[in-house]
Amino acid sequence: MNKGESIGSTTITFDRAGLVRYAGASGDFNPIHWSESTARSVDLPGVIAHGMLTMGAAVQLVTDWCGxxxxxxxxxxxxxxxxxxxxxxxxxxxxxxxxxxxDPDAGTVRIDLKVTDPRREDTRVLSKAQAVVRVPSGSDA
Structure with a gap:
């Protein structure tokens, strides 16, 4: 693996029903993640996705890549x-x-993720998103 080499790309979508399911699974029932009126009452643009949901969904690309x-x-x-x-x-x-x-000596590779919202002029929603992956011995990392 060489610096700058792509591991791929993907597009993910969230809908309101998914946010409610995530709230139940995570225990994060903050109404800004499901109630339009509550979100707007605290000056948000509307309902927003959970940060941890966004973070977890983004790393799925790395999981799929490394298997x-x-x-x-x-x-x-x-x-x-x-x-x-x-x-x-x-x-x-x-x-x-x-x-x-x-890092061949450590047997690891750092994957840098770019996570953007294309509907908002490619606004980055995560910055410095990095995953360190242990690579199998004998691979080219």
């Missing part, structure tokens, strides 16, 4: 923009991943 969620030994990001989830149209995120650094 083993247990190979991801570190994952960090900064939340840089909200993800508004329109009642009718939902939300769309585009995710792409590239090799940011390969």
């Amino acid at each position: 083993d969620p247990g190979a991801i030994i570190d994952y960090q990001t900064r939340f840089s923009s909200m993800v508004p989830v329109d009642e009718a149209e939902g939300a769309v995120l585009e995710i792409s991943g590239t090799v940011g650094k390969a």
